[in-house]
Amino acid sequence: MELVSVLVAIVAGAALAGGVGAIVVEQNHPDKVVEQRIDEGVKAQEPEVLDYGSR
Amino acid sequence: MRPNGLKLYATCAALTLAALAPVLWPGYVLVYDMVFTPEQPVNAAAFGLGDALPRAVPVDAVVALMTQVVPGQLVQKVALLAIVFAGALGAGLVVPTDRTGVRIVAAVAYSWNAYVAERLFIGHWTLLLGYAALPWVAMAGLKMRAGEPHAWTRLVLASLPAVLSAPGGILVLGTALATAGRRKAWQVLAVGVVLNSPWWVPSLLHDGLSDPSGAEAFSARAENWGGPVLSVLGLGGIWNAEVVPASRANPALPVITLLLLAAAVFGLRELAKRLPVWPLAGLGAFGAVLALIAVLPGGVAVLEAVIEHVPGAGLLRDSQKWVAWLALPFAIGLAVAVERLRARLLVAVLLLGLLPDLAWGGFGRLEPVDYPADWAVVREKLADQPGDVAVYPLSAFRRFDWNDRRTQLDPAPRHLPGTTVVDDSLSVGGEVVAGEDPRAARLRAGDLAGIGWVLVERGTPGRVDENLLARLEKVHDGPELALYRVPGAVPVEPNGPPVAPVVLAWVAAGSLIGTSLLWRRLPVGRFAAPRREE
Numbered sequence: 327m328e329l330v331s332v333l334v335a336i337v338a339g340a341a342l343a344g345g346v347g348a349i350v351v352e353q354n355h356p357d358k359v360v361e362q363r364i365d366e367g368v369k370a371q372e373p374e375v376l377d378y379g380s381r
Numbered sequence: 382m383r384p385n386g387l388k389l390y391a392t393c394a395a396l397t398l399a400a401l402a403p404v405l406w407p408g409y410v411l412v413y414d415m416v417f418t419p420e421q422p423v424n425a426a427a428f429g430l431g432d433a434l435p436r437a438v439p440v441d442a443v444v445a446l447m448t449q450v451v452p453g454q455l456v457q458k459v460a461l462l463a464i465v466f467a468g469a470l471g472a473g474l475v476v477p478t479d480r481t482g483v484r485i486v487a488a489v490a491y492s493w494n495a496y497v498a499e500r501l502f503i504g505h506w507t508l509l510l511g512y513a514a515l516p517w518v519a520m521a522g523l524k525m526r527a528g529e530p531h532a533w534t535r536l537v538l539a540s541l542p543a544v545l546s547a548p549g550g551i552l553v554l555g556t557a558l559a560t561a562g563r564r565k566a567w568q569v570l571a572v573g574v575v576l577n578s579p580w581w582v583p584s585l586l587h588d589g590l591s592d593p594s595g596a597e598a599f600s601a602r603a604e605n606w607g608g609p610v611l612s613v614l615g616l617g618g619i620w621n622a623e624v625v626p627a628s629r630a631n632p633a634l635p636v637i638t639l640l641l642l643a644a645a646v647f648g649l650r651e652l653a654k655r656l657p658v659w660p661l662a663g664l665g666a667f668g669a670v671l672a673l674i675a676v677l678p679g680g681v682a683v684l685e686a687v688i689e690h691v692p693g694a695g696l697l698r699d700s701q702k703w704v705a706w707l708a709l710p711f712a713i714g715l716a717v718a719v720e721r722l723r724a725r726l727l728v729a730v731l732l733l734g735l736l737p738d739l740a741w742g743g744f745g746r747l748e749p750v751d752y753p754a755d756w757a758v759v760r761e762k763l764a765d766q767p768g769d770v771a772v773y774p775l776s777a778f779r780r781f782d783w784n785d786r787r788t789q790l791d792p793a794p795r796h797l798p799g800t801t802v803v804d805d806s807l808s809v810g811g812e813v814v815a816g817e818d819p820r821a822a823r824l825r826a827g828d829l830a831g832i833g834w835v836l837v838e839r840g841t842p843g844r845v846d847e848n849l850l851a852r853l854e855k856v857h858d859g860p861e862l863a864l865y866r867v868p869g870a871v872p873v874e875p876n877g878p879p880v881a882p883v884v885l886a887w888v889a890a891g892s893l894i895g896t897s898l899l900w901r902r903l904p905v906g907r908f909a910a911p912r913r914e915e
Contacts (some may be wrong), residue, residue: 330722338727341637342734345628349738352627376778376788376842379413379503379621380810381602 388481389488393469396492400501403742408749409454410742411474411625411789412462413778415504417457418752418796421445426800428887429583433805434591434695439579439887440507440545440793454749457506461747463542464501464509468492471516472712477655482725486746487716489729491516495604495617495629496708498739502624502746504790505702510542511549512705518543518553519709525568526657530849531774533568537897540576544890547584547696550577552705555668559660559703575893584693586878587817591695592686595807595814599699600675605870607635609676613669616708618701620809623788624737624746637735646720647709661710668706675700711908750784755859758798759836762857764798768833768870771824774843775804777816781840783861787823791837802832819876831873837863 404410408888425431427441472491473484498903500509521535536557543549554573561569574581599607601618604625612618615638617629640885652658674680674697687694719725738744763770772793780786802824803815818824823830826848835853837845839861853865 334719334722334727334731337637338624338642338731338734340633341631341731343736344631344633345735345737348631349627352630352828353876373830375776375782375806375808377811377815378778378807378809380787381598381620381622 389473389484390470392485393466393473393488393492396469396489397462398494399740400740401461401747403478403625404458404461404747404749406749408751410457410747410749411784411792412502412746412787413504413621414790415457415506416790416792416795417444417453417671418792419448419453419757421448421453421795422798423449424607424798424800425877426794429579429883430535430875430880432820433799433816434587434874435580435583437507437546438583439890442579443545444795446856460506460510460885461501464506465492465497466515467542468497468509468513468516471513471520471834472709475516475519475653475709475715476716478717478720480491480720483716483720485710486719486725486729487730490712490715491708492731493736494708495612495615495626495704495736498736498743499617499619499621499624500702501739502626502743503619503621507546508552508702509706510545512548512554512708514539514541514707515556515705518556519560522557522565522569523656525557525561525565527672531901534897534900536569536572537576537893540572541894544576544579547577547580547693548702549697550580552703555664555706556661556709557573559664562655562657562660566767572893576622576765576888579890580882581693582886583878583883586882587692590690590692591688591698592815593688593810594812596684596688596713597681598809598814600681601672601701604774605631605634606630607638609827610673611635611638612708613701614642616704616711617761618672618704619803620699626736626743628736628738631735634735636740637731641715642711644718645714648714648716648720649710651720652714658710658713662714665707665710668703672701672704683913689790694826746787748785751860752796753783755857755861758794758859759857759862759864760797762864763834766799766833767872767873768867769800769802769831770797770818770834770836771829771832772801772803772836772838773845774838774841775825776832776841776843777804779838779841781838781861783840791838794878795838795840801836804894829867829870831871832867833870833872835865835867837865839863 421444423445427445429435436491444456469492470489473488476484476487478484521532521539524532524535540553543553543814557569598619601613602620603609604612604617609618617632619625649658649662675684684697688698719728742748757860772791777791778788779791780788791803794803802820804825805818805821807814850865854868856866857864
């Protein structure tokens with residue numbers, strides 16, 4: 327059981343690092359600036375019917 | 382077995398605050414389908430008597446009545462906090478154990494997961510109220526199975542938050558059937574049919590058919606390299622990428638999902654010695670299959686055929702919601718699996734760590750804002766005035782600067798008095814899914830029959846036909862809204878379902894709720910022989 331606890335601790339740490347890492351990457355990846363410019367362009371020419379969402 | 386100490390309650394409160402603290406700020410959280418207003422109108426549509434398919438019945442009626450007494454923002458805050466707190470507490474209490482740590486793992490697993498995050502961020506609060514009710518319904522169902530007196534009254538009361546919406550009502554019915562067992566199935570079905578009647582009766586009286594073209598657009602979606610199957614098995618996979626937390630792209634997630642599921646199955650085997658959990662687990666598996674139906678080979682065609690020909694089958698369109706049935710067996714199975722671990726609370730940390738971006742209202746996703754003063758002015762002008770209101774631009778959704786340009790449902794039908802007609806067609810990635818309101822279809826064709834007022838919402842995408850406005854009489858011209866009177870408007874007769882069966886449904890549901898409350902309080906209920914329950 328001790329071994330399992332240690333394994334759980336390792337997986338928990340890895341998951342936390344992965345989760346936070348995914349957010350950090352999503353917020354800072356090199357295309358972010360390009361995406362922001364595209365967003366601004368989209369806002370300037372927004373469609374007549376707003377999307378409920380996108381896949 | 383009772384929960385020991387206040388630790389479980391404190392944990393649930395902490396989880397609630399961790400997820401939703403920003404919601405406590407003054408104002409209204411307006412994201413996607415979640416709309417609250419200071420005072421929602423009590424009108425025919427709220428009770429299922431409008432022209433459109435009653436999608437928000439009975440919740441609109443209940444919120445409308447509540448906001449006559451308390452401000453809408455208070456109702457919203459209580460509802461949102463209750464989702465996380467009650468869901469977590471219920472899951473913790475379901476587990477038959479003396480160890481608080483085990484209950485805490487169940488509470489965290491049930492309330493801090495992708496399903497809760499994604500459905501919160503898309504504003505499906507009524508669905509989540511149903512989700513939060515599931516553990517309580519499961520406890521009531523297990524008491525019914527055990528033949529405890531008054532257990533059916535528990536089932537009725539535990540189901541109340543869920544039956545505010547059609548999916549919630551179906552979720553609790555499934556859970557109650559799975560937990561109460563075959564011998565009590567008829568009692569459970571009778572309760573479910575009556576409690577859910579305020580939405581299914583008016584739905585049946587409409588033709589109830591939806592546009593099948595949304596089957597693929599609303600199907601489950603892959604959130605990482607694990608594909609839609611592992612996304613759904615990890616309780617995520619909602620169709621809309623915009624509401625998915627960034628942490629769902631965690632490359633370790635598919636592997637961890639499989640490990641956690643395996644642990645949950647192991648725990649369910651242990652739990653089966655104490656509780657009849659296999660029907661609940663079977664329901665969870667069924668929910669996962671249903672959630673994945675549109676991504677299975679041939680699934681879209683089947684779904685489209687069903688939606689096109691079966692009234693009410695539109696409920697299957699956003700089918701990922703049915704994976705809610707998997708969450709409870711997963712949470713309690715996982716909790717029991719770690720019962721013997723010394724470091725079991727690390728599993729709770731793992732679950733929190735897997736989804737850090739549910740915290741603090743998704744870091745800006747759930748942020749209250751105030752309605753601009755124009756909305757109150759227009760509401761005042763329309764008070765006690767005859768004539769329905771048509772809202773432009775023609776689009777179901779809005780994006781205002783005052784709400785940080787979040788996508789939100791048009792608040793007009795819930796903000797303005799009387800009946801408001803809005804475009805109910807949906808656009809998903811440019812593909813338009815047709816709406817169901819015939820009056821909205823007439824508006825799209827430029828027909829203002831039966832419309833007494835035209836409201837133009839400014840600062841949101843979409844164009845308004847200036848030629849149309851030129852024929853109208855302007856009565857308010859504010860920075861956010863413009864209101865026009867339609868000269869010579871002739872009111873049209875409501876074309877909703879017949880009133881009598883709908884009223885009967887409400888009376889039946891209300892009577893059952895009232896009887897349950899009285900049965901729990903009156904001597905006749907308290908001293909009734911247990912045999913009566915069987």
